[in-house]
Amino acid sequence: MADKYAVIIIGGGPAGLTTALTLASAKGKFPFVEGKRYLVIYGEYSDLDKALLKNVPGIPTGILGKELLKQIREQVNSYENVDLVKGKVVKAEGKKENFKVYLEDGKVFEGENLVLATGFHKFDIEGLNVEVVEHHNSPRPNKVMLKHNNNKVKDGLYVAGLLAGEPTMYASASGSGAKVACDILSEWAGKTVVVHDVPDEG
Numbered sequence: 001m002a003d004k005y006a007v008i009i010i011g012g013g014p015a016g017l018t019t020a021l022t023l024a025s026a027k028g029k030f031p032f033v034e035g036k037r038y039l040v041i042y043g044e045y046s047d048l049d050k051a052l053l054k055n056v057p058g059i060p061t062g063i064l065g066k067e068l069l070k071q072i073r074e075q076v077n078s079y080e081n082v083d084l085v086k087g088k089v090v091k092a093e094g095k096k097e098n099f100k101v102y103l104e105d106g107k108v109f110e111g112e113n114l115v116l117a118t119g120f121h122k123f124d125i126e127g128l129n130v131e132v133v134e135h136h137n138s139p140r141p142n143k144v145m146l147k148h149n150n151n152k153v154k155d156g157l158y159v160a161g162l163l164a165g166e167p168t169m170y171a172s173a174s175g176s177g178a179k180v181a182c183d184i185l186s187e188w189a190g191k192t193v194v195v196h197d198v199p200d201e202g
């Protein structure tokens with residue numbers, strides 16, 4: 001089993017990848033993130049795989065969702081403090097500081113915090129005792145979200161993106177992922193934290 005991750009993110013769509021990117025990019029900016037590592041576990045399919053995007057600010061109009069997904073994965077992968085693993089999570093258990101995540105292929109990972117960002121089609125990860133309810137922002141029926149309080153399900157357990165009830169728009173899902181990352185960083189900091197870069201003074 002690998003060393004314990006500071007945060008394990010289940011889901012590698014816009015929400016999960018933005019959570020990872022925001023956390024990873026905090027390195028070098030705050031002493032409390034030094035040495036922390038993050039893991040993204042993602043399955044075969046994200047809703048973004050089917051999309052052609054013309055309305056995501058800053059993203060070239062007409063880009064295929066699957067191409068954008070590949071680019072974001074590469075962007076996340078460029079941070080040495082993040083691992084990406086492809087696989088299906090079947091079970092997760094534990095509590096803050098001690099979560100265990102089990103994959104279908106037998107791999108097991110340990111994390112101090114857990115972010116669920118698995119989209120809104122279903123939630124079939126066993127063991128977490130979360131409350132799955134009808135998605136309140138979906139244009140189609142039979143979509144799901146988790147009950148949460150300001151993206152927190154319980155101590156150390158967060159939900160982001162469509163699984164948190166966001167409308168199915170790229171920017172909403174991604175923004176929710178960034179928010180959850182800032183929530184976690186703020187908890188570590190003991191005060192409100194965001195992750196900003198500015199150009200070098202020249």
Ligand SMILES: Cc1cc2nc3c(=O)[nH]c(=O)nc-3n(C[C@H](O)[C@H](O)[C@H](O)COP(=O)(O)OP(=O)(O)OC[C@H]3O[C@@H](n4cnc5c(N)ncnc54)[C@H](O)[C@@H]3O)c2cc1C
Pocket residue numbers: 010011012013014015016041042043044045046047048049050051052053054055056065087088089090117118119120125160161162163167168169170171173174
């Ligand atoms: C056809 C189509 C067109 C769209 N067009 C647009 C558009 O033009 N503009 C726009 O803004 N938005 C568009 N969207 C919406 C956008 O793609 C979604 O809102 C966005 O992808 C949701 O992000 P998410 O990260 O919450 O979920 P998803 O992108 O669904 O990501 C979920 C992630 O969780 C993983 N996962 C799920 N279960 C498990 C498990 N058990 N173990 C491991 N991993 C798991 C999946 O593999 C995936 O990586 C479109 C969507 C579709 C379907």
